[in-house]
Amino acid sequence: MIKLTAIIALFVFSNSSLAQSSRAIDSLFQVKSYLLNVKHCINQELTVKEKTTQLKHFITRASTQEAIFKRNATVIIKNKQELQQVKTTLHFILQSIILYQEDIKQKGKSPSESLYLNKNIALLVDKINYYCKVEEIEQQKNTPKKR
Numbered sequence: 001m002i003k004l005t006a007i008i009a010l011f012v013f014s015n016s017s018l019a020q021s022s023r024a025i026d027s028l029f030q031v032k033s034y035l036l037n038v039k040h041c042i043n044q045e046l047t048v049k050e051k052t053t054q055l056k057h058f059i060t061r062a063s064t065q066e067a068i069f070k071r072n073a074t075v076i077i078k079n080k081q082e083l084q085q086v087k088t089t090l091h092f093i094l095q096s097i098i099l100y101q102e103d104i105k106q107k108g109k110s111p112s113e114s115l116y117l118n119k120n121i122a123l124l125v126d127k128i129n130y131y132c133k134v135e136e137i138e139q140q141k142n143t144p145k146k147r
Contacts, residue, residue, distance in 0.1 A: 021075060021076065021135050021138075021139055022139070023072075024072035024073075024075035024076050024135070025072075025076065025132045025135055025136065027068050027069075027071070027072040028069065028072050028073065028076060028128050028131075028132055029128070029132065030065075030068060031065050031068055031069045031072075031090075031128070032125050032128045032129070034058070034061065034065045035093070035121045035124060035125055036121070036125060037058070038058050038093075038097060038117070038121065039117065039118060039121045039122070041054045041055065041058065042100065042114050042117055042118065043114075043118070048104055048105070048108050051104055052101055052104055052105055055097060055100065055101040055104065056101065058097055059097055059098055059101060062094040062097065063094075065090075065094075066090060066091065066094060069087070069090050070087055073086060073087065073131075076131050076132060076134075076135045077131050086124065086127055089120060089123070089124050089127075090124060092120070093117060093120050093121060093124065096113050096116050096117050096120075097117065099113050100113035100114065100117060
């Protein structure tokens with residue numbers, strides 16, 4: 001009876017941790033989509049007004065995206081130093097979006113912020129893809145095989 005209870009508890013725990021990981025992956029992909037949309041906006045040929053309007057929308061959503069990222073990256077990224085580094089990278093990207101918008105308003109362009117955002121968004125998206133893939137592989141290893 002005790003063995004059966006322990007097995008059931010282990011099964012419930014593993015299923016809930018798998019579900020938590022799946023939700024975290026989905027949430028990180030949501031942040032990835034946000035970042036790719038920002039990058040697209042930066043690279044798109046738009047009028048100053050159109051670009052600032054889109055950037056304002058991204059800036060409004062930035063704190064929500066950062067909170068989603070921090071909460072879910074903690075579930076996926078096991079290395080604390082790497083976790084802190086990716087959180088910091090996202091934070092700097094979000095700050096750079098604000099600087100980019102201000103430069104666009106004042107000067108109509110911002111090559112240095114554009115370069116920074118293009119480079120760092122691509123790197124962060126690659127890291128999101130990498131860590132989510134690693135987590136998916138871990139999930140597959142820990143999922144009991146059906147007979």
